[in-house]
Amino acid sequence: MNAFFESAAKEKVKGAIQAIESETAAEIVVTVRDRSAVYRDADFIVGFVFALLVLAGLTYAPMEFNAMFFPAQVLVVFLVFAVGSAHIWFLKGLVVPAARRRAEVARAAESHFYQAQISRTTGRTGILVFVSAFERAVHFVPDLGVPVKKLGPAIDAARTDLETALGKGDVDAFVARLKALGPVLGKELPRSADDVNELPDEVS
Secondary structure, eight states: OGGGGSHHHHHHHHHHHHHHHTTBSOEEEEEEESOSOOOHHHHHHHHHHHHHHHHHHHHHOSSOOOGGGHHHHHHHHHHHHHHHHHHOHHHHHHHSOHHHHHHHHHHHHHHHHHHTTGGGSTTSOEEEEEEETTTTEEEEEEOTTSOHHHHHHHHHHHHHHHHHHHHHTOHHHHHHHHHTHHHHHHHHSBOOTTOOOOSOOSOO
């Protein structure tokens, strides 16, 4: 998934945004983040689990250990794996439920929508496409001028396909699926002759 952070990938996504906006009045903003939350509690859980395993091993192993050092050994193991989890996202991923990940991505996306002032367009037609690598999730945040009831199924289908491409690290598939939104958005939000690009096309 690191491919999505490369300059070449961002240029391809920028091209897709421009292609979409050539067909519709919608303003597309794509943001890519390595994660949507820190999940510090997950680090503590990883540390606790490994510390418990070590404690069980020290307690029930057939060889003899000096019980005086048990607390220190367990504490060291807890600290090592808790800190390790903070830097090794695979470990963290083992204990963070999918529902929690999805909720954190949605929260981060909605926060970024307002921080980036995506709602400042004249027709309130901004659409944030928020990509979060660790969670392998994509979240759409449409502004008030976007007819969500009509476009909802198409956006949901696009989100599923974009997440599949994200999970595979397939930038080209991601870009192709993103471009496919152009005609769909153009049908409900047609581009006018005097349309002005109000939001940046660069991937943030």
